Amino acid sequence: ELGTYDHYMQKEIFEQPDALANTLEMVGAAKSLQPGLFGADAEGLLKGVRQVLILACGTSWHAGLVARYWLEAIAGIPCAVEIASEYRYRESVPDPETLVVTISQSGETADTLAALQHAKALGMRRTLAVCNVPESSLVRETALRFITRAGPEIGVASTKAFTTQLAALYLLTLVMAKLRGRLDAAAEARELQALRHVPAAVQAVLALEPAIKTWAQLFGAKQHTLFLGRGRHYPIALEGALKLKEISYIHAEAYPAGELKHGPLALVDKEMPVIAVAPNDALLEKLKSNLQEVRARGGELFVFADADSEIADSEGVHVLRLPEHYGALSALLHVVPLQLLSYHVALVKGTDVDKPRNLAKSVTVE
């Protein structure tokens, strides 16, 4: 089953262009997006929604955090994202006009299922699952669904499930934007065009593997790593840190770069590598000054930039460039090199990549 790959995680990282092409199959020939993508009753249930509440765990929660930026900026709808195990035990203020979106690769995560049941018990009936397993418990319990077509994910570290969840959540954003009169036909055509190009764009990012492998050598002896990102790339920094700690057992933390000066900068010295997710977007200039703060304390920087970013290699600053800047969807591209980095660091450390210690693929207990 592994074919030419050494591990499922590696195979699943490289399957992403196909997983995305399958998940986005319906945009191939489509001239427009229809709410029906999310189920027969979708139009009725999605119309009049006042806010979105996303519930998930782990990597799926990170996908939700990215979606919040999209839903608020593009669809203009307020969005909250909560860790399922927190939501289910919290006294919250329910609003029946909320769309509750649960995200899960397996659809069997106990905390996510319980959070959904809690939301339903509070009177919220507009429920949607973004899930990779069509016959899962989660899909059975929601009114609406979008099935990602990543194919079976075996490695404990989630990779292709994440990027296909992002694709699904972007489609949801566009459908919501359209229902709310915020996406005209020309913008919709542009968005569909961008989505069609996503598999090829991810393929081009995968070609960075040899350079990332070289970087990975430098992490084998490190105890700690800091990941920085801003805006919708902050959740990507969180995801990079989760991948690294999960499979290489290196302590990793992620911060929105603007928070550095409020505490974590105290940790930075030459022993602390700092990984920056630095796409060429409106926040790049701000991020660059955060990175100077790191350099000034002797921290070694590993920067994932875009082809046209004005960030150059210099003493203590290593820069890798993604082939193109991809606008709103760039979060989907920028996670891929972080997946590859954690994979190669784990190889350097000799850990069990597909079955990291203490973890299960599907967490069906509380």
Ligand code: M6R
């Ligand atoms: O199956 P789910 O998406 O509900 O799983 C949620 C988390 O347990 C999962 O994403 C976990 O964090 C992964 N091991 C991360 O790589």
